[in-house]
Amino acid sequence: MNEPRLATKIEAILYLKAQPLSLKEVSEYTQRDRAEVEDAILELMSDYAHRDSALEVVETPNGYSLQLRSTYQNILQDLVPAELGVGALRTLAAIALKNPIRQTDLIELRGSSAYQQVQELVELELVKKRREGRSYWLEVTEKFYQYFEIDNINEQLLMNN
Numbered sequence: 001m002n003e004p005r006l007a008t009k010i011e012a013i014l015y016l017k018a019q020p021l022s023l024k025e026v027s028e029y030t031q032r033d034r035a036e037v038e039d040a041i042l043e044l045m046s047d048y049a050h051r052d053s054a055l056e057v058v059e060t061p062n063g064y065s066l067q068l069r070s071t072y073q074n075i076l077q078d079l080v081p082a083e084l085g086v087g088a089l090r091t092l093a094a095i096a097l098k099n100p101i102r103q104t105d106l107i108e109l110r111g112s113s114a115y116q117q118v119q120e121l122v123e124l125e126l127v128k129k130r131r132e133g134r135s136y137w138l139e140v141t142e143k144f145y146q147y148f149e150i151d152n153i154n155e156q157l158l159m160n161n
Helices: 006-017 023-030 034-049 070-079 086-098 103-110 114-123 142-147 153-160
Strands: 055-060 063-068 127-132 135-140
Touching: 006 023, 006 034, 006 063, 023 034, 023 063, 034 055, 063 070, 086 103, 086 114, 086 135, 103 114, 103 135, 114 127
Parallel strands: none
Antiparallel strands: 055 063, 127 135
């Protein structure tokens, strides 16, 4: 079998590492000298610049990176929620485990900081609120199941016990 061209091999490395890599690091991964790697990266950057692709190879302060073009950032925002802090993740986990849970019960369980975390989770459309009396019922949304690639949290828990 033929060895893939160096630019293609670098493309695979950048994709798999999913973070910027320095010329030195790429040289180590490919076991090629720095000049060869630099030429291959320029070739790869040119390839991406001339094709209709949602991806691009760019040089960042931390090295070279294969990333989504900025014109597609709106899709990223819709599909992938912003990084959640530990507190918001724990609040989300509590909601998912009790699903549904009364907000007053969640606050008792997680403390008053959960109010802000619930608001963040609602804005990210991972949780929905519905008013009932003086409180709200909270439950995870379809987007939650899609994002975490779960069919049903309760089924998952039963299977693991």
